[in-house]
Amino acid sequence: MAIKLTRVARAERTAEPHEHFVHLPTRLWKLLLAGGLVTWLIAAVVTEATNDTILVPTVIIVGSFMVPVTMAAFALSRRREGYLTTEEVVLGFLLAGTLGVVATALLETYLLPSASGTFIAVGWIEEFGKGAVLLVVAHQVHHREPRDGMVLGAVVGAGFAAFESAGYALQVVLENADRISVVAVLEIEAFRAVLAPFGHITWTALIGGALFASSRGGRFHLTHGLVLTIVGVVTLHALWDQSYGWAVMLTRGIVMDVGWQLLWPNAQFWAIPPTGSDLFWFNTIYDVLLAIWSVIGATWVVVAWRRYAAKRDDQPSSLPSGAERSMTA
Structure with missing residues (x-):
């Protein structure tokens, strides 16, 4: 009898909402985005005006983390079952941004060839790295709902994207060590910030939903x-990742009329960076390709979110009546 009571008590604790379960208010992600944008721009202007290197980390950190953190807050504010704890959310974000980024960088350095095929391998390595972090954290989640899995995946992807973007921004600073190029840092961070919701965050959210659905x-x-x-x-x-090489190939073949070099996987880069109209068409083609993949990923996320919600609604509730009332109150 004592064993049965213990199991019931554990089930009720798992099912009922608890104060440490994370569900953020909708307005928070808006405040984070607005506040982060203002802080980022002010820090950039002051850094450019004073040429003070002490302020460079502020520009890098705020610019790199602004959108990923906002997207994590956005995901955590979505209406769902809500069984993720603060510990799981923070652990997923930090592990992905630290051990996940370091491990994937190590594997890419020593396992990838220097020629063709790298983009496919990068996709496998980075998704494997984020997936490993997701799996480790997911084992701590006792009540696994697919939409919670998507949210946890989005948080893991956000952590990976934030720290990775900070690395790219730091690389720009090191390449211009003789003079702080704030504009160059802003350009790379703005570009990655716009794409952040449609890259790692989307991809890991999809894997997280499928992972929790398989439990x-x-x-x-x-x-x-x-x-x-x-x-x-x-x-x-x-x-x-392949879009850059394809944009090079298409620009050279269609716009510059210098001949086609068809490779798959295509790993082309510019021997001499394009200028003028050639640069315009390269950027246009590159942006269009990224937009296509972004639309596909975003559509996939929306469809998966709604499908998991429909399946949840079709299933009879397994929660105790008291817990069910408290969730709908």
């Missing part, structure tokens, strides 16, 4: 849905 009896299973989602996400990631 049965407290264990994760390698289901067809999970496998197809992983393959689809890696393909989308590879196409995203």
Whole structure:
């Protein structure tokens, strides 16, 4: 009898909302975005005016973390079951941004060839790294709902994107060590900030939803849905990374009329950077390709979110009546 009571008590604690379950107000992500943007621009202007290197980390950190943190807050404010704890959210963000980024960089350095094929391999390595972090944190979640999995995946992807963007911004600073190029830092951070919601955050959210949907009896299973989602996400990631090479190829073949160099995977780069109208068409083609992959990813996220919600509504509630009343109150 004591064992049965213990199990019931544990089930009720798992099912009922608790004060440490994370569900943020909708207005918070808006405040984070607005406040972060103002702080970022002020820090950039002051840094450019004073040429004070002490302010450079502020520009890098605020600019790199602004959109990923905003998107994490946005995901945590969505209406869902809400069984993620503060510990799980913070752990997912920090592990992805630290160990996840370091591990994937190490693997890419020593495992990838220097020629063709790198973009496909990068997709596998980075999604594997984020997926490993997601799996570690997901084992701490006792009540696994697919939409919570998507939110946790978005948080993991946000952590990875934030720290990665900070690295790219720092690289720009080091390349211009003789003079602080605030404009160059702003350009790379703004570009990555605009794309952040549609890259790592979207991809890991999709894997997180599929991972939680595969959970049965407290264990994760390698289901067809999970496998197809992983393959689809890696393909989308590879196409995203491949877009630069394709933009080079299309610009040279169509606009510059210097001949075609068809490679798959295509790893072309500019021997001499384009200028004038050639640069305009290259940027246009590159942006269009990224926009296509962004639309596909965003549409996939919306469809998956609604499908998981529909499945949840169709299933009979397994919560105790008291917990069910408290969630709908």
